Amino acid sequence: MFDERMALKIRLEQLADSELNIIREFNKEREKIFQRLKELDLAESDQKHEQKEMIALTTVGSHPPVKKRRGRRxxxxxxxxxxxxxxxxxxxxxxxxxxxxxxxxxxxxxxxxxxxxxxxxxxxxxxxxxxxxxxxxxxxxxx
Structure with a gap:
């Protein structure tokens, strides 16, 4: 015998399954975004490191950087x-x-x-x- 109560229970189960699927999809997308951010951070840090190396190479032979004193002297x-x-x-x-x-x-x-x-x-x-x-x-x- 199929009544309204049974239909509502089935619909609740369907909603729970749909919620789980959506949560899984969001988690997958979140992981992809985090992975891409890590890749970008690594690429950016490598680029900064290369820039520092280039600056260091171009300043070889020039005077070492002068440290500025802090405070009132x-x-x-x-x-x-x-x-x-x-x-x-x-x-x-x-x-x-x-x-x-x-x-x-x-x-x-x-x-x-x-x-x-x-x-x-x-x-x-x-x-x-x-x-x-x-x-x-x-x-x-x-x-």
């Missing part, structure tokens, strides 16, 4: 150090590192990333600059 650092010395000389009493940093940055318009490191280097370069205690600096005229 000589001219900025000298300006900051000179300003620190000027401020310390003008100050008769010990000055806190935070205040010194603020004054230097105001006067030069440049930032000091690490004040402790900056002051340690300054103390090495200028023996009259002394650290009295925790964060207190002074220019020692008697030394």
């Amino acid at each position: 000589s001219e900025n650092l000298e300006e900051l150090r000179d300003e620190a010395i000027t401020i310390l000389k003008a100050q008769n009493t010990p000055i806190r590192g935070v205040e010194l940093q603020r004054k230097i940055e105001e006067n030069t318009g440049k930032k000091i990333a690490n004040m402790t490191t900056f002051m340690v280097a300054l103390e090495r370069e200028h023996p009259r600059v002394r650290k009295l205690g925790r964060g207190l600096y002074i220019y020692d005229y008697e030394n």
Whole structure:
């Protein structure tokens, strides 16, 4: 006996089979796309490698590439150090590192990333600059 219930069950089974077939087709297509992308990536990396080799071959005999230094170096650092010395000389009493940093940055318009490191280097370069205690600096005229 074939009734509506049986027909609906059969149709559900057909839909499930169709879904599985469609999912398989999508997965096959997805795999083909991924494979082609891998091929393109390999070809692109090979091409870049060849370009680098050509550049290297054309620059043989010329000077090696010059490495650029990062960060603020000589001219900025000298300006900051000179300003620190000027401020310390003008100050008769010990000055806190935070205040010194603020004054230097105001006067030069440049930032000091690490004040402790900056002051340690300054103390090495200028023996009259002394650290009295925790964060207190002074220019020692008697030394």
